[in-house]
Amino acid sequence: MKNIPILMYHNIGQPPEGAKLRGLYVRKGAFARQMWLLKLLGYKGLSMSAALPYLRGEKSGRVVAITFDDGYLDTFELALPILNAVGFNATCYFVSGRSGQYNDWDAATLNVQKKLMTDDQIKEWNAAGMEVGAHSRTHPRLTKSTDEELQIELAGSKTELETLTGASVTQFCYPYGDLDTRVAQAVLKAGYEAATTVQRGRASPGDDLMRLKRILVSGSSILYLFLIKLLTKYEDKRG
Numbered sequence: 001m002k003n004i005p006i007l008m009y010h011n012i013g014q015p016p017e018g019a020k021l022r023g024l025y026v027r028k029g030a031f032a033r034q035m036w037l038l039k040l041l042g043y044k045g046l047s048m049s050a051a052l053p054y055l056r057g058e059k060s061g062r063v064v065a066i067t068f069d070d071g072y073l074d075t076f077e078l079a080l081p082i083l084n085a086v087g088f089n090a091t092c093y094f095v096s097g098r099s100g101q102y103n104d105w106d107a108a109t110l111n112v113q114k115k116l117m118t119d120d121q122i123k124e125w126n127a128a129g130m131e132v133g134a135h136s137r138t139h140p141r142l143t144k145s146t147d148e149e150l151q152i153e154l155a156g157s158k159t160e161l162e163t164l165t166g167a168s169v170t171q172f173c174y175p176y177g178d179l180d181t182r183v184a185q186a187v188l189k190a191g192y193e194a195a196t197t198v199q200r201g202r203a204s205p206g207d208d209l210m211r212l213k214r215i216l217v218s219g220s221s222i223l224y225l226f227l228i229k230l231l232t233k234y235e236d237k238r239g
């Protein structure tokens with residue numbers, strides 16, 4: 001079975017002074033080198049919906065899926081031009097109830113307020129050929145949510161983002177990677193085709209589309225380690 005790496009990014013750029021979990025930041029130059037390296041190696045960088053036929057085993061080829069969590073302004077300002085330059089697509093998962101605001105769900109823990117894209121920037125991201133995925137309305141721990149809250153977070157973010165962009169929203173990402181059987185079933189029921197977790201490893205054809213593993217690309221992922229994560233069992237063993 002051919003593996004399909006799904007890359008997971010959070011912030012592109014320099015970590016601000018005093019920010020915790022600085023590994024969540026990948027410098028702009030490092031991100032550009034990673035994308036160009038993939039291109040040189042003959043990989044196509046795809047959005048999650050474009051990667052689905054590969055994940056379902058209907059197509060094969062040298063592909064990676066590229067994902068960004070939370071919808072930060074730096075994804076728009078720094079990653080988008082690089083993606084456009086190499087001709088890759090990507091999926092960004094947005095917290096629909098927080099556009100134009102900041103990461104109020106973990107700002108205190110991380111000691112940093114990070115700006116999120118505005119509605120207009122989300123529309124521009126989509127108009128540039130990138131995919132808009134959902135990451136709930138308010139970034140709660142979904143396993144702690146009632147059935148009613150789940151409905152609002154899952155179906156609500158899908159509707160809000162679809163209304164905003166006019167495009168269908170079929171991709172979901174679990175906030176904090178927090179899920180159980182009830183949550184995964186609710187995501188499927190809300191009409192999503194696939195959902196990504198923070199469980200580490202490479203996805204392969206036939207995997208449960210509601211529980212897709214990803215490859216964490218962190219600030220310390222120097223280029224050769226990035227390649228090892230992509231091409232070997234390195235990440236699978238950390239799953």
Ligand SMILES: [Zn+2]
Nearest residue numbers: 069070175176
């Ligand atoms: Zn998140």
